[in-house]
Amino acid sequence: MSDAYATTALAHVNAIPPYPPGRPISAVAREFGLDPAKIVKLASNENPMGCSPKALEAIAQCAADTRFYPDFDNYSLREALAAANGVSFDQVLPGAGSSDLILQVSRGWLNAERHAIVPQYSFAAYESTAAAQGAQTIVVPAKGWDHDLVALAAAVTDATAVIFLATPNNPIGTAVAPADLEAFLAAVPAHVLVVLDEAYREFLPAAEQPDLKRLLAIRENLLVLRTFSKIHGLAALRVGYGIARPEILSILKRLQMPFAVSTAGQAAAEAALADTDFAQAYHDLNARERDRLQAAFASFGLDYVPSKANFILFEVGDGPAVAQALMRRGVITRPVANYGLKTWLRVSIGLPEENDVFLSNLGEVLAQRAA
Template sequence: MPDTAAPVLLNTALGHVAAIPPYPPGRPIAAVAREFGLDPANIIKLASNENPMGCSPKAMEAIRASATETHYYPDFDCFELRHALAEENGVSFAEVLPGAGSSDLILQVARGWLDKGRHAIVPQYSFAAYESCAKAQGSSTVTVPAKGWDYDLDALVSAVTDETGALFIATPNNPIGNVVAPDALEAFLKAVPEHVLVVLDEAYREFLPVEQRPDLKRLMATRQNLLVMRTFSKIHGLAGLRVGYGIANPSIITTLKTLQMPFSVSAVGQAAALASINDPAFTQAYHDLNASERQRICAAFEDKGFDYVPSQANFILFHVGDGPATAQALMKRGVITRPVANYGLKTWLRVSIGLPEQNDVFLKHLFDLLPQGSRAA
């Protein structure tokens, strides 16, 4: 009889790498359509904090124009984009480094600052990539419990030891939406010992009111060992092109660029990002739409008896009792939200803020499933 046993697949990866859990992304529309037999045109994706308006018309025009030269390698120095970012942020060319999204920079930080002898510090309820990138280097993370839904900044400082290589903090923070006030952030940076690289993730910065945005120059003057990360994936609507950037003193930028894979930022991505910088009216329109729709959804949650966490980003964390089951039920109805059980939040869901008509559909299906709302214990 033929041997029908499944072949044994050998995984010879390093043990600490093989043990890293895969990142759980938001479900793609096509995958949900296949699984539930739905029409993709009728599915609403509110899972990955994407821009429901798409990208700037100027960026789309640049994408079309640059697509005619895809047979050439991109400019590894990202010369034009770096100059534009430096000018926009009031820093020098040498203090800016574009990357393939913020995730590219997180990985380079892990490669350059972490190993078996140096660990990272992360707040509870932080972006999962911080920990997975640290583990990929054989490093470990120290997770500092939150104070309610906010960071415990004093505890983060107290957790630093001589073996701490990097400390990650985000404002606004994903997946919670909490914000560190600018004056509290500046005091915190002053308190962190100078041997630690502080990575400030500002992926959702542009959703804040202007007066709540940290002053980049003040922060960089406060401490030299600071890396500020930003992205074009959120308010700029270029998530599919993978463009982000870091701002830091030139010595840190040089180290990060040395570790970066050649040509990591595509030519199309560079062109689109440059065009989007030059269309502030588009990003302002999305900022305003997001703010008004966020307020409307929160009001609906309050009216129906749902607990939620106040957010300053383009998403809201809200209580449903059974996160995975509710997400599955919503998907069957064509609405994709984000379970956050991997963050220890099994009874909560995160929903991205969409266009008004998309939010109407989401709220209708949610209230049909949970007409009595859901309160946290």
């Protein structure tokens, strides 16, 4: 076999590059002989405050009885999601993270004859799940750090089945203005399913958040994705959801693994959704610390992309080398060379004390490299 990943699996599957996740604390502690308690992980855009205490209570209640499979219909969570978003019960579908729903879109919509379109600098799962279907992904160059919405719509052909678009966008941190998004959704031909990934929606100021009702009115062939992994701090439980016409969600549901969302995940998500004070507190902390980190990058003389999310992209020269030097010191950031951004790093915004540790180590690493 020619390369390290080749097996007797399908050739197009052998060719899929492995997903490079943020390194877990336990792995970094083992590799560098560090005390796990002193490691700061700012690599996967997780909530540094944890999750709502009400979600923790809900999880504890589930722990008392684990015999039964979860509610197949996710009844209680779906009712809560429908009410919170002003849509009907059959317009929402939970998944095992929004990643689950991205996967099912690729399985249901793409094959060797039907391709996906993504903007340059997109969440890696869009392309990898398309590749698993033997489908091509057409990458439309960004305009500066923003999506080129005109070029994305213009790239559509009869063979385009899906456009994946995230706003705010990971790993860049920029967001599409609501009016531009609406114009884009109106311009894309009706045969294309537009997947609008709003994993970081809640970090936008309210006035900059797209109006769901207007989006659904403008475009029928639309799937909006949300997650409990970011603002709600439930990444460990893997819960996300889609909002779309019932016909679209019915396809996704048929493709999902039965009982995809665990009982604890459903209960914790419902409790987290209700705790708007917790989400607001994290939103506010994130906004304050984002300003502080961006000001610090400026004072170091580093370029950064002003962020609308809970992470910041900043330029350090040799991204993988600086990430490695920080990791040796117990600070885990995310290299983005796999996006073609070798000179940049992405850092998730942590608690004030975590950001202090990150900044002081970054200053020392940069000084050492300059010496």
